[in-house]
Amino acid sequence: MHILANTGRAPEALRAADAFLMIANAVGDDRSANFLRQGRMYAYLDMGRIEEATAIGEELLRTHRRTGNLLAEAKVLCDLAQMRVLQTRYVDGMRYLARAGMLLDAGPRTERHRSATCSFAQAAAVAQMYETAAEAYEHLVALDERPTRTTSFDLIYSRTLLYWGLRLAHVGRAEEGATRLRRSAAITRRWLDQHPGDPCMTAVQALALAKLGDIAVAEKLANSAIMPLRAGESWEFARMAHLALGISLRESGALAESRREFLAAHQSCGFTAALPDERPIIRYEMGLTALAMDGGQPSRDLFAVVAGQVRELWQLRLQRVGMFRQARQREELEAAREHAEQESRRDALTGLGNRRHFDLLLEQIDDGRLGRPLTLLLVDLDHFKAVNDAFSHSTGDRVLRDVAGLLRRHCRASDVAVRYAGDEFVLFLRGDAAAAREVAERIRLAVARLDVLPGVRLTVSVGMAEWTEGVTGEALFRAVDERLYAAKWSGRNAIAA
Template identity: 60%
Template sequence: MADWISRDDRLPVPVTAYGPLHLLARHVHRLSDTGQAHEAITAADAYLVIARIVRDEKSVRFLIQGKMYALLALGRVNEAYPLAIALLHSQRAAGSVLGEAKALCDLARIHLLGGHYVDCMRNLARAGVLLGTAPAETDRHRSALCSFATAATAAELYEAAAGAYEQLRHSTSSFDLVHAVTLLYWGLRLAHVGRSEEARSRLRRSAEITRAWLETDPDPTITAMHALALAKLGETTVAEKLARSVIMELRAGGSHQYARMAHLALGISLRAHGFPQEARREFIAARDLTEEGSRPDERPIIRFELALTALDLDSGQASRDLFETVEGQVRELWRLRLQRLAMLRQARQREETEAARARAEREILRDPLTGLGNRRRFDLLIGAVSPAREAPLTLLLIDLDHFKAVNDIHSHSVGDLALREVAAILRAHCRQGDEAVRYAGDEFVIFLGGDAEAGSEVGERIRMAVAEADILTDLHMTVSVGVATWSSGMTGEQLFQAADSRLYAAKWSGRNTTAA
């Protein structure tokens, strides 16, 4: 491949963070996003066969995700659940922190649909902690954070969703409008439970975002959002005009959510202007459109506005009883929402405590000079080698040649530099599942998940890499490597003794040698 590249700068396939078949996976996602769920499932099943044959694991995960989204769109939650679990395990096995966070968010949505709120909040909390540890300002981080915001929105956790969208807005304006929608519904719900000042704060922020967009993009969906915020803020004359201008276009275009917003804005404005009967018709029109699918928080919002309008139409006992009933339901739903929010915060605290404990344990098992595992970590790993294990395991015991002379001639600080350089080389040659540790002063061990041939190849590559490395201008190091492979019935101690005897042979053969 290197020779081929040297003759031509082009690569045979585009290099991306996704697998070579990612365009097939994108096609599945596009079908799911555009309402073609059945077609998405059929395509995903066909493409998965191809991706598995060519072992394109990244595309396999992306395809499973697309199929899961399509199943959720069809309400087939029970079929989506095992896919979400498989995806989570796959992302963990691949060591993808952001992939795991995104899978946890998707799983949280599924638990929410099933009414399993404890599991939902636990997964969301875990995802939030992982997102906090991963590098930000990347496409993968934005994608995972967007999934977190989507799941939080579905659970009506406006605080968490708005916080996530606020983070996303710092890197791109693409999330401005979903942030404005979150603030809008949050403000409406706050108004309905009597928290007027908090409601106005959210509604004003939503109106500011949509007003800025309307200056350059007079889109009817943005207009509907802006009209609803203004109507609830009391700017009903402008809100009525804006809502009337887009209702029919939104209905004709199938933009049901935004058509509902326009009907709500018009209804609130008409009621404020003294036309409760006309307002009632608008709210009923909004309610009828929920049959096409709606957010979980839209129905209580519409129901409250209808009950408030019924009170305007008739202040008799029946209307007062109806309003009190609806108001009680709205407050109960809000109480349950706050309960979920408390569950999320408690789960987040537990996850953060667990993460801190895990970090402390890792520090105990980490060599401070090289960043590799230390002798304590080695003891744990070698002690876990079972005589009845099934997976292949090869031990590489690596010793720096004439290291004492380096300390004596160049100083201990240079010796530390050499150790760090060698550790970096070992780390670079470890694959997923392999682990390097500093066993003693200038001795290192690699636990390699592979057979004797793989161990010999890795050992020889490490030996050559160290020999070619420039530690200092006048300092070149070499290493001797002993390689031993586990066989049935062998204990960890026996495996280490076998590797130690190979290392001894490498030393006696003249050093700078790999003995297997």
């Protein structure tokens, strides 16, 4: 299904995704269901159904943020950035893309990272930030352990180079454009050597070769690809094939036939949402053909208008590059601020939250932001002063670090552990009293098994209380503190609830 979505066969991909989603949902396979929803999103995107694709993307973004999957979040942010660009919501698009770039920089270099980086490059290419896209693709190639293999990324990269080369040629930078077109043709040639007859890659190669002047080969390739692409409703690649054939016919003097191909390409833009590159490229090539058919002053004036629009769009493209850089700088500043904020809430000795973090969490209880179920545990090391007196404060610090590590291991992603003061720790557990008591008992037993000091058996006393509606954070902590003293008075190494 994913291959279908990435190779221009969107209707087939959509049918496959719908069929497999029924199975995945029936058996509760959430991981596969997320991949299938992603495939549906790509199919809708390829078909120009942007609103439906956006709705799936936003749902996936909420899912990945909830589960803490940073690379998956980065990938869907890239996809949403592409959709925002297609909706001409450039500020949002650049913000999403900048955020995704930050997550990718911090993420592990896995196959998932490759996929997310490709989505980043594709979104940048759709925004016509070719330099940014090419840098990302070249980074992928450099990381590839098998650089000679072909992947679905090749199709997207060759398309990026193709549009970049055409646009450069249209703004008077023909030699730079030719360099990109030759690179695009080389990638497609390698792909077609291993996957002969692929109509999408055939169309990309045909258009690159037509613009490079190899019109005989381009015409043959374009003719072989047009009908399969139109039959499969792969309209973007069908437009490439029509353009390739139109350029070839124009260069061979068949101007009327050339014009017909450009009109077919232009007409198909109404069948599905065209990428921002496509209409300017089609108009420019149509303008060249009209000029060749009639070199009179009206035709020259009309072509001058088209060429002027192309140059203006190129300048807008450069503005988006600057917009992205500014968005990236804002994200970096926000990340630095967030890091500083996190450090201000972190206990330097244990790495847990500190008293300031504790106070902020109590405020969130009062504001209703933590929600239910919520249970507090107050964990106190028994006779810890004796450890410091007998073994030194540095040894005591090591004991605190080991206990903090144990508490962290018993916390889930939604739980928070803080060092309240000295040898007292507070756990904010997202669960009811029954679940929290099980956690407290596991912690009590685990501390008793710690082999930190020779001949010394560490124990903890634990007070716990579940938050109920209307109770303030201060009142909840007071109740937990009272329970801790009850545990100590009962003989220590105990839990009181």
